[in-house]
Amino acid sequence: MIKKVLVANRGEIAVRVMRSCREMGILTVAVFSDADRKSMHVRYADEAYHIGPSPSVQSYLNIEKIIEVAKKSGADAIHPGYGFLSENERFAQRCQDEGIIFIGPSPYAISAMGDKITARKHMLKAGVPVVPGTEDKVTSDEEAIKIIQDIGVPVMIKASAGGGGKGMRLVRREDEIIPALRAARSEAATAFGDDAVYIEKYIDSPHHIEFQILADRHGHTIHLFERECSVQRRHQKVIEETPSPAITSEKQRRKMGEAAVRLMKAAGYINAGTVEFIMDPVGNFYFIEVNKRIQVEHPITEMVTGIDIVEEQLRIAYGEPMRYRQKDVKPKGWAMECRINAENPDRGFMPAPGRITFYYPPSAKDVRVDSHIYTGYEVPPDYDSLIAKLIVKGEDRQECIRRMRQALSEFIVEGIPTTTDFCQEVLGHVAFVRGTYNTSFVEDILGY
Ligand code: ADP
Ligand code: ADP
Ligand code: MG
Helix, strand or coil: CCCCEEEEEHHHHHHHHHHHHHHHHCCCEEEEHHCCCCCCCHHHCCCEEEEEEEHHHCCCCCCCHHHHHHHHCCCCCCCCCCCCCCHHHHHHHHHCCCCCECCCHHHHHHHCCHHHHHHHHHHHCCCCCCCCCCCCCCCCCHHHHHHHHHHHEEEEEEEEEEEEEEEEEEEEEEEEEHHHHHHHHHHHHHHCCCCCEEEECCCCCCCCEEEEEEEEECCCEEEEEEEEEEEEECCCCCCCCCCCCCCCCHHHEEEEEEEHHHCCCCCCCHHHHHHEEEECCCCCEEEEEEECCCCCCCCHHHHHHHCHHHHHHHHHCCCCCCCHHHHHHCCCCCEEEEEEEEEEHHHHCCCCCCEECEEEEEECEEEEEEEECCCEEEECCCCCCCCEEEEEEEEHHHHHHHHHHHHHHEEEEEEECHHHHHHHHHHCCHHHHHCCCCCHHHHHHHCC
């Protein structure tokens, strides 16, 4: 088995990955920037190395520095977490070149599913429905206008390299095309260093439903069922649950799961990954993207399946066959996750970094908190605003909601604004309780 893992990430996911390593008797190496000297992942690891200044381009995105630390520390594998270098083909390739195991898909699979435009092409070939739209990137304003007139508004202008809800603009009227195009391009250039955009039909009030996939090198590809992620602000998830209340028949569930498995097989995908779909109000579903990494909301799947996804990632990366077949995966109960972000919901969910003066997390049967914060911790302004994930399980959806509401009411973070009260508001809303919400819920129904 792998002996030492360098975790090329920070925050809750770095701690989460190290936890599974520890359980498996694997040593851990942390890397950290200036801003993260006192971060929990640094304390948690067996060894820790400073890799540069706070801005991520000079630290967590510095490929050569991270490779250098891996070699110096004798790590035989690197886990990239999510964000940062997790879906970077060049990084996966560099690991391979240095004989370091990259805990994720191959550079080839990353590039095949790499950007959204390429992934869409692959999906069409695999016979998976994609949202109607352009096949290639749009190269000029005139071309964009013509395409949008052909497809008809509303459309989404989307960055091919997009992620985390960035680089995406909804166009409802033709006079919005040019400003939306500019905005999507410049946001994408800043966030991803690539301003390529394409155009997709806007599916009105859809559900975001995704399937967790595991695939090994021995020809097994399975799914661990779905996650409903339609509670979103700025196209980014805030609350997730499994199963999805929007999938009302086992037949539909099977169809989507099989489509997800089929397309990952077609791409030669190995390790853990997620296939994201949007589903319209009458149940048509369309592929939107593959997340080629561990996902923020993976714990809800772990809660209902009992499978430690990070552990499977490590075993698969080492070349072992998976320990599960499709028939072994029998989800039990209902699970939800609330993302606790250092943000102010009343100010458009603006990031609100600062010092946490008091922290007290809830704890109970079937309650899990994945976090890296503590009393006195200073949330740096340089990174993602996620500070904790509250995950709970119940026998059924009602029990799950009740348990989550109780846990949220016990979740204390003082000193900075967070999304706990916002989550509480969502969980108390009749549309959420009935399970009839979709991606327009936060904006149109709650009015944020
Ligand atoms: P998930 O897809 O796991 O549900 P998010 O979409 O919220 O989660 O993304 C998780 C984190 O990864 C966020 O910090 C987000 O900014 C970052 N991220 C996601 N995709 C990319 C990408 N393509 N490039 C850079 N960062 C990304
Ligand atoms: P990211 O890489 O940022 O996660 P996605 O392509 O996964 O981007 O889309 C994020 C969210 O944006 C979706 O969950 C959905 O709510 C919304 N979205 C994306 N594409 C469309 C579309 N064509 N029509 C309607 N909503 C969309
Ligand atoms: Mg997505």
